[in-house]
Amino acid sequence: MQDGDHQRDPGARELPSAIHLLKQLAGRLHYLRSALLTVTVLNLLAVSAVWIARIFYPGSKEILLIxxxxxxxxxxxxxxxxxxxxxxxxxxxxxxxDEVQWFIAPTAGGTTSPVHRPPLDVRFALRDSFEASHLPLVPGQRGPVVYSVGNLLLMAVAAVAVII
Structure with a gap:
């Protein structure tokens, strides 16, 4: 975008702060997706430990559900x-x-004019945000639900080990 673009569109003045916020959210999403995968793996290991304890150490195992x-x-x-x-x-x-689209003008040949091409940091922020919004192993919008149900099922498996 060029300096004159800010005078034509008041929304262009807000674009840098919006991009900064998007970068922050993408960073947080990267952290949360790693945390969710790690916690799920730890849950799987904990449930395995409960079953191992059930087999080799009979007795009170309720403490293992912690x-x-x-x-x-x-x-x-x-x-x-x-x-x-x-x-x-x-x-x-x-x-x-949507805001960036206002500054992309197709040329007569149907290609995008390099003068109005969004800056690299804007394109990178958008791509990074898109990538960060998908969970590992379960891409798509239902990923958090799948992870939640999986963790709850693992907890049920651990509870069965203690009950029987």
Missing amino acids: VPSLTVAAGLLAASMFEEDRRRSNSLFEEIS
Whole structure:
């Protein structure tokens, strides 16, 4: 965008702060997606430990449900935070994309004019935000639900080990 663009469109003045916020949200999404995957793996390990303890150390195993319970709680919290930030990020992504579209003018040949091409940092922020909004192993909008249900099922498996 050029300096004269700010005078034609008041929304262009807000674009740098919106891009900064999008970068922050993308960073938070990267962190939350790593945390959610880590917590799910820890939950799987904790459930395995409960079953191993059931087999090799008969007796009171209720205490072993503490770790799976904590990892499930952490997983549900991370999934809900991820989903909330993903929705905010997607909304901001759409608004920035719409704003940037105003400055892209097709030439007579149908290609985009390099004079009005969005800066690299804007394109990178949009791409990074898009990539960060998908969870590992379960891409798409249902990813947080799948992780939450998976963690709850793992907790149920741990509870079965203690009950039987």
